[in-house]
Amino acid sequence: MRKIFLTIIGLILLAHTYAQDKTSRIDSLFESLNTDSELSGAFMVVDSGKVIFEKYFGHEDAEKHNKINALSRFELASVSKQFTAMAVMQLEEKGKLSFEDEINKYFSNLKFKGVKIKNLLRNTSGISEFLAWDPNWIDKTKINSNADILKIVEDKIDTLLFTPGEKYWYSNTNWILLSLIVEKVSGQPFSQYMEKNIFKPAGMINTSVFSARSPKSNLKNYAKGLAYDAKSKSFKSVDDFPSYRYVQYFDGINGPYGIASTAQDLLKWNEALYKNSLLKKEKFIKSISVDTLNDGKYIQFSGLYYGNGWLFTDSTSNENKMHFHTGGYPGYYSIIVRENKNQRYFIALLNKWNTINVYPLTSAIDKILQNQQVPKIERETLSEAIVLMEFQVKQLLGTYAYEKQTELKFDITADDNGNIFAQLTGQQSIQVYPRSELELFYTAVRADLKFSKENDQINSLTLFQNGQELKFNKIK
Template identity: 30%
Template sequence: MKKNIKIIAITLIVVLSGFFLSGKLEASKNEVVLTATPITVSPKEEPAILIEKYPEEATKEVRHKLDSLLKRINKRHDFHGAILVAKNGKIIYNNQIGYADFKKKEPLNEVSMFQLASVSKQFTAAAIMLLNERNQIQLTDTVNTYFPNFPYENVTIKNLLNHTAGLPKYFWIAEHKWQQEKAPSNSEMMELLESSNVQRYFKPGRNFDYSNTGYFVLASIVEKVTSTSFGTFLKRNFFEPLQMKNTYVYSFENDSVKKNQLDGYRLYRGWRHLKINNTVNDAVVGDKNVYATIEDLFKWTLGLNNGKLLSKESLELMHSEGETVYGRKFPYGFGFRINTKGQKNIYHYGKWNGFSTGLTQYLEDDLVVIVLEHTSYNAMKSLNKKIKKIVAENFNV
């Protein structure tokens, strides 16, 4: 009898141990149900922006035409750069031609990183709109709200965004008033503005005058409000969320040069490419100095348009024409130029230290054309039109 009790006890222990090792007991009315402990598997992280491409067969003809165009402008016009064309959010064409480094004869590749020049301004405008959405700033705030000693009163953030502030050119001020060998940073340039006694062009809101000064001041406001560098703010809020791994803000003398970061060149005597040296204006950011690959710049366009970064209302403001206090409209929004003649398109071009850049969105066609170049190419507008014509004639989707 004792032997049987012992056997039963051992059996119960084994059975119950099995229950606790392999699962858990759940009471449901008069039942005992054994449920296996689920194995937790971390889901595969989905990319924030999925880059899609059209099938090769569908793009064969248009790729052939664009390849021919790329070879032609390389040979005839010394074009050394990259072109990306996308329709309906999917890439039709993405290619590059020419050299990254002329001395080493290294060719450009898909991870070559171009200085975006004034195409950088849309990142600055987006940063401001994000702070506006977070109620950290208001577009009607004046610069003096954040920099009490700013010498040009009544300049609002909106004036800076749409180039109606009337501020003097900081390039000239840096070249004539800066006394140190090291190029000034944003904070140093803001201090120089305060002490330079250079007159503004007009009172805020009266005219449109394209201004690099306004956009470096905007970047300085971002730094002041967030207590972080402009580059870090863009990285955390835009570049990392969109997995733009080859995009960053670069300030000469303050940041290290990255692998695949390109230099700008100019052609000397029709055959020799000379590297363009940095200047006293190259440490200031906000008006320029975002570097990116062409595919990262496409990710940016997708992310901005599909609401991953900003609200629809903010984007509409960025894409809306500006207006003076007298009611005169002009074709610039916040960080974007606007063409309303014929088919509306949103675009921006840039030129700086040998880099020529262009990002154009044809809204009705849902067509994006991006061109990045680094040997002082000077026919960006004409090239853009040729690309659009080739796509229209050879790609029907």
């Protein structure tokens, strides 16, 4: 008996040693990523159901008055989608709606037909992305709400991009409509439904549907979104960037984003999912199971499958498979990853753009948890901009068409202060910075624009991103 007892004690000590080693390696990883003290966010790692790492870096504000801590709330961006999906799935479980319902049942003024709730949940509706709409459709003098976006859909969207269920097309408009359906079916504002049926039951006391720029918003313990300004060589509030102005007039939107939470509350979310306390087990498994398009092929893009607010790589209907979702919105970058088999969970919430990519970070954490060698991770380079003369800025301006697909265009513009902006077809206008007379770089993403001359006139630009080179010829 004594030998058995000693063996058990030995195994417990060995497991504790392994856990300590993992924690130490994770801690070293984050310290290596914070050598300039500019890493800013909340990070948590769970292994075998236990928190083995929890750490907070940086500040809630650009002035560095308030340090990020366990109570700091971050905007979740697209990580919010899994919460919206949960609300819809709860109502389906109660028989209040069906995934097969056509959305015209809830929005009678739509000019198109054939879109079902399941198409919204799986991003196969064919409804265009509201963030890429004609700017003239949007009232920029106010904080727009879901109702404002619905009115535009009803008035402006005559046809779909494709037949519903024909292909996968990520669109945040889908999730605005889902949020509105939750309100119509439940008879409650979306924020109240989420509080009563998801956040409170899960014990998420510091989580809410949130609009930071609304007059009565509680900004205590709020981690503001920050981005790097290459001109001032410092991090500033995203509200100070002209190209991110849309975060202000779209701040009343919820469903695709619009939820703020803490790392500790997201741990409670994971526990609620693990215990199936918010939704029956078989119902949740459907949210991380593969569905098919009209032609019978799996709903898939870039090697990933899309469920109801979750991404995954395993096509089996297996509750233990890894599933995750990222979130990205000006100033914020986040990811949560779940894997039930080993009860592993990773949370990364950042309130600074331009510092670290969450994908290689997640991969490194996974390697540590599996006691494997960790690949080297590099921080984003914080490049410094130069100042161009007025005539140098003007020579870059114009419209450039992609040589292999002329409907894809780049518009290069500038404001009265000489700030330069690049807008790719279907995307928001983003500020870019001059590295040289003929080279601009992004800080929102890792990409460069290089211009070419012929007879001393700019005739093309080349986009360098993700190892690709795409040439655009100047057309006006």
